[in-house]
Amino acid sequence: MGRGMTACAIPGFDPDAFVAAVLAEDLGEGWPGGGCDVTSQSVIPAGARFAGVMDSRDAITVAGLPIAAAFFRRLDPAMEIEILAGEGARVGAGTALMRLAGNARAMLTAERSALNTVQHLSGVATLTRRYVDAMQGRAVLLDTRKTLPGLRHLEKYATRMGGAQNHRLGLWDAAMIKDNHVAVAGSVGEAVRRAKAAGVRRVICEVDRLDQIAPALAAGADHLLLDNMAPDMLREAVALVAGRAACEASGGIDLATIAAVAATGVDYVSVGRLTQSAPAADIGLDFTPL
Numbered sequence: 001m002g003r004g005m006t007a008c009a010i011p012g013f014d015p016d017a018f019v020a021a022v023l024a025e026d027l028g029e030g031w032p033g034g035g036c037d038v039t040s041q042s043v044i045p046a047g048a049r050f051a052g053v054m055d056s057r058d059a060i061t062v063a064g065l066p067i068a069a070a071f072f073r074r075l076d077p078a079m080e081i082e083i084l085a086g087e088g089a090r091v092g093a094g095t096a097l098m099r100l101a102g103n104a105r106a107m108l109t110a111e112r113s114a115l116n117t118v119q120h121l122s123g124v125a126t127l128t129r130r131y132v133d134a135m136q137g138r139a140v141l142l143d144t145r146k147t148l149p150g151l152r153h154l155e156k157y158a159t160r161m162g163g164a165q166n167h168r169l170g171l172w173d174a175a176m177i178k179d180n181h182v183a184v185a186g187s188v189g190e191a192v193r194r195a196k197a198a199g200v201r202r203v204i205c206e207v208d209r210l211d212q213i214a215p216a217l218a219a220g221a222d223h224l225l226l227d228n229m230a231p232d233m234l235r236e237a238v239a240l241v242a243g244r245a246a247c248e249a250s251g252g253i254d255l256a257t258i259a260a261v262a263a264t265g266v267d268y269v270s271v272g273r274l275t276q277s278a279p280a281a282d283i284g285l286d287f288t289p290l
Helices: 015-027 038-043 065-075 104-135 152-161 179-185 188-197 210-218 231-241 258-262
Strands: 049-056 080-083 096-103 140-142 175-177 203-207 223-227 246-250 268-270 283-289
Touching (some): 038 104, 049 104, 065 096, 104 283, 175 179, 210 223, 223 231, 258 268
Parallel strands (some): 140 268, 203 223
Antiparallel strands (some): 080 096
8 A cells, every 4th residue: 555645745845836836837937928828718618627537557656646636726726636546556557546626727727737747756656666676675775866956855755655765865964975075085084084073974985996895984984885886796895894884786777787786785775767767657637528
């Protein structure tokens, strides 16, 4: 059964501002002659009413239905909306996800914004679930900061609905020392030492060679990102760490390779493709005049 949410349950995400901004973009607010849906206003009588059913055309993992509903309610606060699938639910092709009844113009104006949102988020959740399934219960799948600008909170919400855990939400909630930081600090050990001395609560250190592991651990790294290592090298790295820090495999991992990577003994596997490359879920919305 899927996990429920309200449209306000994502930390750092303002659903009202998001819905307003997306609708304003589609309506052309600020453009000469903008601020309206010319097709609906010219073709559909103001008092016309529609019923609608949103459904999945393929098997998907659901994410974003309450946000989609918020688009319709913003334009018709009295719209009757019934959400039929829980967030995170796995549903088959042809599953009804939402039923609506209300003002026809409002439905037509909100339709594309609502569908774009739920198609994208469900696409991310669906791809994430495929990766989780491929891991066969070994290790924990993490997302990355490789998100569309402005959509990070929503996309990371979608990966959670697909069964992943969030890596860093941003630059603020953990230090991640990468090769460019090391280049300035002089060494892996010195970079980690500086972060720990600054009082950073959680220090993640990227290593791409086995000889970097000991100095990173000695300086106090909490989490090692094992970058672009083949499975045999990952197993050797995990043995060297010996439980003294969390181990994460990262870099170039896809559906064809993730099972072998997850089986090496790492604690985590991070995959940028979850948010960079997820295809939109095939979700439709059909209306019937009332």
